[in-house]
Amino acid sequence: MTEVAPAWEAVAALGRAPGAGAIRQLLDADPHRARRFGFRAAGLLMDLSRTSLTEAVLDALLALARARDVAGFRDAMARGEAVNGTERRAALHLALRMGDRPWRAGAEDAAEAVRQSFAAMAGFVMGVHRGSIRGATGERFTDVVSIGIGGSDLGPAMVARALWRPGMPMRAHYLANVDAHAWEALRPTLDPRRTLVLVASKTFTTQETMTNAQLVKGWLGQALGAAAAPLHLAALSTNLPATAAFGIAPERVFGFRDWVGGRFSLWSAVGLSIALACGLDAFIELLGGAREMDEHFLTAPDATNLPLLLAALEVWHVNVLGLSARAVLPYDERLSRFAAHLQQLEMESLGKRVTMSGAPVAHATGPVVFGEPGTNAQHSFLQLIHQGTAKVPVDFVLVARPDHPHPTSHRILLANALAQAEALARGRTEAEARAEMARAGLPPAEVDRLAPHRTFPGDRPSTTILLPALNPASLGALIALYEHKVACLGAFWSINPFDQWGVELGKQLASxxxxxxxxxxxxxxxxxxxxxxEIRRLQ
Known part of the structure; x- marks a missing residue:
C-alpha cells in the first residue's frame, strides 16, 4: 500500500494552486470537457464536468484512493469480513441483491439466508395480492401501513413514493414520527378492514416504533375486535418472543441479519412494503438495478468507477476546498424524499470524529446534506448557493423521459435544471451584468446601482446524474451508487461508515x-x- 501522507499532500498541493476551484475557465478551454468527465454505468450518466476536477487532480485523488486502499476495503466488505469494526459485524447489503453468489458473513452462509428471507417475503406478497391472505372480515387488503423509523422508514418510503403508479397492487403509507399528530393525520384515510400493518424493528423495542404500533393495533382492535387485529399485522424483526407477545404469528415475521445496517436495509425484508405496494416484479427489478451497479463497483477500473469517482470528488470538495455542505436536487417530484434518504445514508454513516482505530480524525469528514425537489429549491435556498458567501456543491438528478403525457412541463423542468447547473458554474461577471442592463435600456446610474447585486461569482460546483427513465432498475442503480460512495469515503477517511453510536445517546437520555x-x-x-x-405547568 502506497504511503498515505505523501498522497494526501499531493492532493492538498493541487488545492493550494492558483485557481484550484475554478470551473468556468475549464469549461471555456475545453468544449469536449463534458465528454471527458462523463461516466456511465448501469444505465446512468454521471457528469462531473461542472466541477474543478482536472486530469491531474483526478489522478492525485485516485492515487490517494490506492494509498488508503479503498479497493481493499471494498473487497473486504464483499468477502463478508467484519468491516464494521466497532460492532464486529460484516456490512453485506451487497448479498441482498446478489443472492446467487456464495456470500458469507463470517461463518454464516449469507446467500442462503437471503434466499430464505426472499422466498418468505415473496410467498407473503403473492398471498396478499392473490387474495389468499385477507383481513378479519374477508376483505382484500388495499393499503399497507409500515411503522418504523430511520432506515426502516426513509428508504422504503422514498422508493415506494418514487415507483408507485395508479393501478399498482396497494397503497403504501409510512408512520415514523412518535408525534401522534402523524397517526391522526393518516388514520382517516384508512379502512381498518382493508389495512395491513407492518411493524419494522429489528429488536422490536424501538420506542417510537412500538409506541406507534400500539396506537395502530388499538385502532384495529377497536374497529374489528381484539382477536381480529393480529390478522392485520406482520413484523420485520428478529425478536420472535416479542413479536409473539404482540400477537403476530411467527409465519408473519420476516427477519434480517445484523450484517444489514438499517440505512442499507430497504433491499431486505424491510422493503416488504415496497413489494406489497408496487408489486413483487418491481421489487425484483429494483434489486436488479442495484445489482448492476454492484457489479460495476466491484469490477470497474478506478478511472471509470462511478462510486469511487463520486467519493473522490467529495474528498476534493470537503478536504481540499473546505466545502462543508452539499445540496441534493432531484428534478422529479417522485424523488421528493430522495434527499431525506441520503441525509441518513450519508450523515449517519460519515458523521464521525474518530478513526477506525479510535484516534481523532485529522481532517474533515461527512458534509451536511440537504435538498428539495427542483424547481421548488430554486425559490427557496438556491439564492444562497448562487450568491451566498459559502460554496455549496450540488447534485442534480435528472430523468430524461417522464411517465406523464405532458412533454411541455417536462421540457420546462429539465431546462430549469440545466440552467441552474450552468449558472452555478459560469456565473455572471459584473461586466456581463452591466452589458445586459444597458441592452435593456436602464439608465447608467441605475446600472451602477444594481451591478453588484446582479453579479454572480460562478465557479460553484455541481454534479449531474441523468436517468433515462425513473423505473425500479434505474432507481436501484442510483441508490446503490450512493451506498458505495459512502463505503469508499469510509476508507478515504479511515472511519467506520457502518456504525451510528451518536444515535444512541439521545435514546438513553430520553428514557x-x-x-x-x-x-x-x-x-x-x-x-x-x-x-x-414549565411543560408540566402548561399541561
Whole structure:
C-alpha cells in the first residue's frame, strides 16, 4: 500500500494552486470537457464536468484512493469480513441483491439466508395480492401501513413514493414520527378492514416504533375486535418472543441479519412494503438495478468507477476546498424524499470524529446534506448557493423521459435544471451584468446601482446524474451508487461508515427524562429539569 501522507499532500498541493476551484475557465478551454468527465454505468450518466476536477487532480485523488486502499476495503466488505469494526459485524447489503453468489458473513452462509428471507417475503406478497391472505372480515387488503423509523422508514418510503403508479397492487403509507399528530393525520384515510400493518424493528423495542404500533393495533382492535387485529399485522424483526407477545404469528415475521445496517436495509425484508405496494416484479427489478451497479463497483477500473469517482470528488470538495455542505436536487417530484434518504445514508454513516482505530480524525469528514425537489429549491435556498458567501456543491438528478403525457412541463423542468447547473458554474461577471442592463435600456446610474447585486461569482460546483427513465432498475442503480460512495469515503477517511453510536445517546437520555414528564421525577440536568417543570405547568 502506497504511503498515505505523501498522497494526501499531493492532493492538498493541487488545492493550494492558483485557481484550484475554478470551473468556468475549464469549461471555456475545453468544449469536449463534458465528454471527458462523463461516466456511465448501469444505465446512468454521471457528469462531473461542472466541477474543478482536472486530469491531474483526478489522478492525485485516485492515487490517494490506492494509498488508503479503498479497493481493499471494498473487497473486504464483499468477502463478508467484519468491516464494521466497532460492532464486529460484516456490512453485506451487497448479498441482498446478489443472492446467487456464495456470500458469507463470517461463518454464516449469507446467500442462503437471503434466499430464505426472499422466498418468505415473496410467498407473503403473492398471498396478499392473490387474495389468499385477507383481513378479519374477508376483505382484500388495499393499503399497507409500515411503522418504523430511520432506515426502516426513509428508504422504503422514498422508493415506494418514487415507483408507485395508479393501478399498482396497494397503497403504501409510512408512520415514523412518535408525534401522534402523524397517526391522526393518516388514520382517516384508512379502512381498518382493508389495512395491513407492518411493524419494522429489528429488536422490536424501538420506542417510537412500538409506541406507534400500539396506537395502530388499538385502532384495529377497536374497529374489528381484539382477536381480529393480529390478522392485520406482520413484523420485520428478529425478536420472535416479542413479536409473539404482540400477537403476530411467527409465519408473519420476516427477519434480517445484523450484517444489514438499517440505512442499507430497504433491499431486505424491510422493503416488504415496497413489494406489497408496487408489486413483487418491481421489487425484483429494483434489486436488479442495484445489482448492476454492484457489479460495476466491484469490477470497474478506478478511472471509470462511478462510486469511487463520486467519493473522490467529495474528498476534493470537503478536504481540499473546505466545502462543508452539499445540496441534493432531484428534478422529479417522485424523488421528493430522495434527499431525506441520503441525509441518513450519508450523515449517519460519515458523521464521525474518530478513526477506525479510535484516534481523532485529522481532517474533515461527512458534509451536511440537504435538498428539495427542483424547481421548488430554486425559490427557496438556491439564492444562497448562487450568491451566498459559502460554496455549496450540488447534485442534480435528472430523468430524461417522464411517465406523464405532458412533454411541455417536462421540457420546462429539465431546462430549469440545466440552467441552474450552468449558472452555478459560469456565473455572471459584473461586466456581463452591466452589458445586459444597458441592452435593456436602464439608465447608467441605475446600472451602477444594481451591478453588484446582479453579479454572480460562478465557479460553484455541481454534479449531474441523468436517468433515462425513473423505473425500479434505474432507481436501484442510483441508490446503490450512493451506498458505495459512502463505503469508499469510509476508507478515504479511515472511519467506520457502518456504525451510528451518536444515535444512541439521545435514546438513553430520553428514557431517563420520560419519568420526569410523566410523574414529576427530577431530571438530572438542571436546564432539562427547568423545561420539564414549565411543560408540566402548561399541561
Amino acid at each position: 431517563g427524562i420520560l419519568p420526569a414528564l410523566e410523574n414529576g421525577a427530577t431530571a438530572a440536568d438542571p436546564a432539562t429539569a427547568a423545561m420539564v417543570a
